[in-house]
Amino acid sequence: MLKTAFSASVLLLALNTAALAADKGIRFWNLTSATIAKFYMSPAGTNNFTFNQCENDRDGTVDHDERLKITGITGGKFDIKLAYEDGKVCIAKNITVKDSSVFTLEDKDLTCNK
Numbered sequence: 001m002l003k004t005a006f007s008a009s010v011l012l013l014a015l016n017t018a019a020l021a022a023d024k025g026i027r028f029w030n031l032t033s034a035t036i037a038k039f040y041m042s043p044a045g046t047n048n049f050t051f052n053q054c055e056n057d058r059d060g061t062v063d064h065d066e067r068l069k070i071t072g073i074t075g076g077k078f079d080i081k082l083a084y085e086d087g088k089v090c091i092a093k094n095i096t097v098k099d100s101s102v103f104t105l106e107d108k109d110l111t112c113n114k
């Protein structure tokens with residue numbers, strides 16, 4: 001009886017932990033060298049970009065080493081368009097995004113103009 005109760009408790013704890021992880025949703029971690037002012041996502045190759053995801057942040061920007069909650073999408077491959085505070089626009093293509101996880105971008109992942 002004790003072993004069964006212990007096993008059930010461990011299973012319940014594992015399920016609760018998984019549920020908490022799922023509640024965090026998708027997050028972007030800015031590992032680029034600058035503050036991002038605009039951040040858009042499109043399913044890879046479609047050019048159907050979302051609203052500005054930076055609107056999900058309190059100050060409307062994503063500083064270097066800051067995380068941003070991403071809304072309105074589920075996992076998949078995405079093209080990302082971002083703009084820095086200085087107006088420079090960059091694109092990253094075919095970025096893998098998984099549900100309930102963090103994805104990152106670094107300067108080396110981007111093709112920029114200006």
